[in-house]
Amino acid sequence: MDLLQLDDFELIRVVEEDHDFHIYTRLSDETTHCQHCGKYGVVGFGRREQVMKDLPRLGKCSAIHVETRRWHCKHCGKTFYEDLPHMDKKHRMTDRLVQWIGEQTVRRTNSSVAEDVGVTEGTIRLVFAEYVLRKYEAMRFVTPRWLGIDEIHLIKPRCVLTNVEKLTVFDILENRNEQTVAERLSRLNNRKSIELVTIDMWRPYRDAAAAVLPDATVVVDKFHVVRMLNAACEAVRKVLRADLTPAVRRGLVNDRFLILKRKHQLNDKEHMMLSSWLEKYPALAMAYEIKEAGYRIYDAKTREDANAAYEEWRASIPQEMKGTFGDFERAWRNWRDEIFAYFDCCATNAYTENLNNLIRTTNRVGRGYSFEALRAKLLLSEGPEKKAAARPVFQKMLSRDLTMETAVHEMRVPTHYEGRFGTLLSKLPEILRDGNFGSGQP
Numbered sequence: 001m002d003l004l005q006l007d008d009f010e011l012i013r014v015v016e017e018d019h020d021f022h023i024y025t026r027l028s029d030e031t032t033h034c035q036h037c038g039k040y041g042v043v044g045f046g047r048r049e050q051v052m053k054d055l056p057r058l059g060k061c062s063a064i065h066v067e068t069r070r071w072h073c074k075h076c077g078k079t080f081y082e083d084l085p086h087m088d089k090k091h092r093m094t095d096r097l098v099q100w101i102g103e104q105t106v107r108r109t110n111s112s113v114a115e116d117v118g119v120t121e122g123t124i125r126l127v128f129a130e131y132v133l134r135k136y137e138a139m140r141f142v143t144p145r146w147l148g149i150d151e152i153h154l155i156k157p158r159c160v161l162t163n164v165e166k167l168t169v170f171d172i173l174e175n176r177n178e179q180t181v182a183e184r185l186s187r188l189n190n191r192k193s194i195e196l197v198t199i200d201m202w203r204p205y206r207d208a209a210a211a212v213l214p215d216a217t218v219v220v221d222k223f224h225v226v227r228m229l230n231a232a233c234e235a236v237r238k239v240l241r242a243d244l245t246p247a248v249r250r251g252l253v254n255d256r257f258l259i260l261k262r263k264h265q266l267n268d269k270e271h272m273m274l275s276s277w278l279e280k281y282p283a284l285a286m287a288y289e290i291k292e293a294g295y296r297i298y299d300a301k302t303r304e305d306a307n308a309a310y311e312e313w314r315a316s317i318p319q320e321m322k323g324t325f326g327d328f329e330r331a332w333r334n335w336r337d338e339i340f341a342y343f344d345c346c347a348t349n350a351y352t353e354n355l356n357n358l359i360r361t362t363n364r365v366g367r368g369y370s371f372e373a374l375r376a377k378l379l380l381s382e383g384p385e386k387k388a389a390a391r392p393v394f395q396k397m398l399s400r401d402l403t404m405e406t407a408v409h410e411m412r413v414p415t416h417y418e419g420r421f422g423t424l425l426s427k428l429p430e431i432l433r434d435g436n437f438g439s440g441q442p
């Protein structure tokens, strides 16, 4: 019986073959009540063997064969087969196998889990998707007051839904289409509680928000706007580079970061190096100053000041630079309301920095993982921080000589918000790095 470790089943015999175990069983208790009318008094009416897949054993697949009986009810005259306990009827697997597939597939590829269990990859994908959904729904994330709709690159661009104030991600969508986003937003609980929506300049997000969250104010974050200034400087640098000797070109490549840095963040040495480049290349100097001036629009404290600063910036662009900074200008034209809305709400530096970090990290994610696995990994994974925090208080006190008061305080510091708001943005790069994601197939 130990081999089976399932209550309600009696072991009859085990047959071991090259690749499988077949475990023959019957139910320990006979059915006594009718499944239809619930009355006592049923009589046997034939037999049938039912098979359910179970956990792999000793490197082999295993299946539990259950000799089940068909019953006839003396009262209502109906017949039925007895239900099998511990069984997921839809997939004809034990419940514990479903659980195991879920846990394994977060870490491994579908194909390797499929091989262990002895089912198709398609079955694994289906079981896993349901597992993730059940887990995800059990977490009941709080709908944020301030929603972020952004993009991260996980093999391909994905939409991420974030809680801007809590700095968490609470969902990741397979793609960035308006339909996908609108459909997901419409399923948020209590979506009227969303007051602000921060988006990057991706039209489908704006359209989805307008359709599903008509009362919320849509804001384009500073980060998405000013990075166009950097892109413009980069374009100028690349054109210059084409005419340089290889040695000079290398220098300009290495010093690329100086051009992208804000002037006030340069140290003395960097300042000197940059000045020498800018003296040599007037076009770069011009682009650099326009970039810096563009950033300064964001020093404005009100929408009116910002508008004035932007108009001043626009008027100051020499004709020959109009094309270079065309994207930036077009953004202010096409996203005017959303860009200016930024000046009405509070700053989001922490959010931006976290997101920026995340965007850089996730580009290393390997192929070979299903979208569900990536999503589960990021949303359901407890992350390294949680594991550390799970050490008992008592042990912590011993090892670090904490008082009870500080130990209790440490326990209370939320690293993962217990799933209520989602995974901390700052933890996601760590989860991606530690999660076998770097090298594709593990």
Ligand SMILES: [Zn+2]
Residues within 6 Å of the ligand: 034, 035, 036, 037, 038, 039, 073, 074, 075, 076, 077, 078
């Ligand atoms: Zn009956």
